[in-house]
Amino acid sequence: MDANNRNHWFLDPGPLSSWIDQFAADLAAQRYTPLTIEGYTASARHFAAWLGSAGIAIDDIGDDVVRRFAEHRCRCPGGRRWLRVSPKYSRRAGRFVVFLQRKGVARPSVKVASSYPLLDDYRNWLRIHRGLSERTIARHLRHLHKLLPELGTATHDYDAALVRNVVREWRERTGPADLRTITSTLRSYLRFLAGAGLCRPNLDHAIPPVVQWRLSSLPRYLAAADLERVVASCDQLTRGRLRDRAILLLLARLGLRAGDVAGLRLSDLDWTSGMLRLSGKARRQVRLPLPQDVGDAILAYIELERPRVDQEAVFLMMVAPYRSFSQSSHVSTIVALALKRAGISDAPSTGASLLRHSAATSMLRSGATLEAVGTVLRHRSLDMTAHYAKVDIAMLEQIAQPWPGELAC
Template sequence: MSNTDRDLIAELANVLTAQSYSQVVVRNYCAYARDFLAYLAQHEIPITTVKPPQVAQYLRYATIAFRKRRGRSPAPHWHSIPRSGIHALLRLAKGQWPPEPEVVGPEAALRHEICFKYETWLREERGLAAASIVALLAEARYFLVWQLDRGGAQSLNVLSVRDIDLYMGARSPGQRRVSLKDYAERLRSLLRYMYRTRYVASDLAAHVVSPMLYAYEGVPSILEPDQIATVLETTRRDKSPMGLRDYAILMLLATYGLRSGEVRNLTIEDIDWRSESLRVRHSKTGACSFLPLLPQVGEAMLVYLRHGRPRTDRREVFMRNRAPYRPLRNLASEVRRRLSAAGVKPPGKSGPHIFRHARAVEMLRASVPQKVIGDLLGHRSTEATVPYLKLATEDLRAIALDVPGSEVLA
């Protein structure tokens, strides 16, 4: 091994250690990275020119070598360990891994150009949130791949209503009506942009047909108070770092009815221990609320911060339990795992939002005014609160609620 490769391995070990990987993982990753560098040297491939197919080719080679050396095939997921070490090495050597996909051919170049400009327009001119831009771009890429593969780059000049109908028909199999409506709305946005920028000759946005959805037609899942108590108690008995984290998360969901993103984006600075308050940045409206930090919630979060949260410079409260330590991306898997462990099976969806529905219904049953419920949930209007209350029909009959449009016009 050359001195350059040795220096690279030593730097990789330092980077992994700084990211709080265990020493066992650091040794394994460096060992597989060292073998990969030896393979590259044998085939005279500079590391700066490595591409994904060459990594895949090496993993096949390493699997064959494993079989010859040990007389048996490796475990089904064995390759994930050397691959992780190699990817860490390549991120260090190349600055980015995996690399951006290559743009080859006129169709790919046109698709890349439209998506790049469309993303810039969505961000700078429309000022949309990052999550909205990701969803709109995903549909844009899907549509452009479908259309350009069918008719080539020139097909956009003669894009017709029939093409739009065929695309939506191809999009339909296996999709729920609410998903198709989302796809249609995103496609309309792209078509309006493409007409505005003269990529297509006519504005076809109005011709995108989507399924009809009726207000409040879907019935959400809901947890009863005894089910919530069971889930919390089962999770509380788990004293592992993951258990402490999940219990604090569930306490926030069940007590305040927060959205998943509001819990994930919570930072150390959002907790004011002196005034016993909690700052919540509402992910949909962008507004902030200050909620009282109830003792049982504060205790759960304090125990996690002291005994469960990994050491990291990140300011987000809830982190992954494995290196590299990053904020949680979503809470769905954690919530499903805790529901399953408690033997609680909701009739429908089983994500974090069911705690939000349950909290709204619980407050309604306690005769809390709808406006107050909406304020706690971070809603801008009372209409936004109605879907959360539709399961408590008997309770709604007993409480006077404001009905939009019920005012008598003079």
């Protein structure tokens, strides 16, 4: 009898045995490998056997039970002599508990009441009325959890002096970049409160501006030859080659943001008209023409490499469970790895925005107008697009204003 079968014999999962089998089937449906499934079911079997030895009923499985399992001094059957369970092992047992909760076998996790119940309404306001992405909403909430202990919950007592004092204190704690996002969040929250009649109006005007020189630096971009080397570096991959190539071409040809790529859906691709539908900032929807090489790359990925799973997202992770990118930073990681493969060690930056800047610069140098480039990049203001004209002195003539001469005092 091999070690695997001995463990199955000594570790009696009791009434959870059938649920462990269903857990394994659920993992298999998500395309986990047999070896990974065996690791999960071994943890689940150990957890179930420990429940029996500890006298814990299935109905009593709660959030603290997995922690107790992770900390127990293991003397379970099968020759185990562990001082404590490894973090990876306990996480797999926790995954089994989540499965049981989803099936209604274990009681659901208890949600701790928020100390700031108004934040639930604020979250819905940002989502419905402001059209912000979930990632941006989460950032606003993180900032507010830092600010509210100082602001307090008595919103009707808020005044200009309190708001300024909070901003002044945070100016001492953080840098200009973080302070800009914090003050932006605070303005948004005060507007929400004022609109709901929960604080006096116009308090957002009491927040002092954070001084910055907008668009003062040169745009960071890659030369055309380096850009092609980055795209060609995907040929070095054995797994994810077609996916990464399609992503890099979307960034380099259309100047998409990382969030645009991560959020792209199969329904956004109109193959008949050769158009791409995007939902950008504030959920503004636009349609862009799909270049031939980009369309070919996406189609090759979908037909030859994309996992056959019921997922609407175009780009998926390459390991099970096959799901969409949880964060847009995954797209920037793909860019950073491509730069490394291409041998470009002096790139001005390593994120997805580098290829967006490169696309804008390339379009301007190819003769495209500022208005055309701004349309492709979906800029709200032409001033943002004019930022890219600084990389070529000749192009500055398009935005330079005549010298007004000497003005009378």
